[in-house]
Amino acid sequence: MHFIAETSSNGVVERNFTLGEITGVLWSPASGADGAPLVLMGHPGGLHKKAPGLVARAHYYVTTCGFTVAAIDAPGHGDRPRTPQDERWVAALLNARAAGEPLGPIITDYNISLTERAVPEWQATLDALQALPEIGTATPIGYTGMTLASAIGLPLAAVEPRITAAVFGGVFVYDALTEAARQITIPIQFLLPWDDDEIDRQSGLDLYDAFASKDKTLHANPGTHHQVPWHETETSAHFFHRHFTPATT
């Protein structure tokens, strides 16, 4: 893991890094970072590790909760090149959307391919982060991210025992995700955009139902997956805080 730039403002230290082909960023509290809980934050499809909404949530987690937040670009996103096949999928998505044709089959193939590449990348990133003295192997780890970040995050959480709490939602559902949900037993907060015109509401209810977790909460809100209200960021912070902190009662 090579740190290539560091800035600091408003109590948040931002460090860009590379790890092989992976491009990422780490946000830490300017003070009290040692042993802070770590949240892995994924970005939606078509966006990147420093999308404004993601940065706002990361800063909130750092400044309000004292968490450290790590984000990486998904393959072919942000600072990373697309493969020729990625280019074909993106073109097919744009064409299908313009023509009013179903996006599902294309999203399924593209997301499965991205996930095959991204899961080992998150695991390698986690290895490197835990090798940092300020993080180490004792700090609790969560994962959060909707849409593509959930498509990647569900299979990641299913195979990665270091992740002990996760926030998912707003994701196009295919069989591999349902299978992953059935293997997940950690506490889950699942966001369901109630009025998504691209993702069937019932598929989200069914995916929530599929999680094997005993502690799983579904949060539905009016709007599409582009319109998740800010209070869900606050609620997710309470969710992580609750699971990162040993119970006192």
Next chain:
Amino acid sequence: MHFIAETSSNGVVERNFTLGEITGVLWSPASGADGAPLVLMGHPGGLHKKAPGLVARAHYYVTTCGFTVAAIDAPGHGDRPRTPQDERWVAALLNARAAGEPLGPIITDYNISLTERAVPEWQATLDALQALPEIGTATPIGYTGMTLASAIGLPLAAVEPRITAAVFGGVFVYDALTEAARQITIPIQFLLPWDDDEIDRQSGLDLYDAFASKDKTLHANPGTHHQVPWHETETSAHFFHRHFTPATT
């Protein structure tokens, strides 16, 4: 409003009161009660204003949020006598449950009758509470309660503009409740027990859908309406706090 007993422990002042035939209780912070936000708390059917779960939530609101909480017994509950017709409904419910027969028609008739009596009682209680110097007419007011407390609370919130935020859920749905939901525009948090064997899941999803509120969040959790996790109490406190406090951003 006549206060008939006062006790104080762990920072909570508890005052029992009567108002005509209404029997109630007011929990206030031992310090800082003046102008504290007011939460009206209903109890489930068959229970009463000091049911242990209700008292625990009320104490949490008082000690953690600085709210004042008021609860009253529904007609025929707690310290209040049942009418002969109430007795017949209760007997019919017990018989139907024992025989494995549908409870819906009985619950509908009983809850509609209780609501016709309870809504004006809550409004009279609110009048009397606002006449207390420590409450007054400027403090924000919320309502919370599941099952019977939602059956009463929805029609109450539909006609009572002093209530500006509410938490409902776990309620047996009939047409009058759906009609009330369609008239409600205040922020709502709606709790849906995911595995309720007495209340159809889809009816809860449909009721959430019916609220006219732009700010409405559905929270589903595994379990029945007897098993709502404690973190929903914490989340409801954040919900009220968010709506009671003028936005800073």
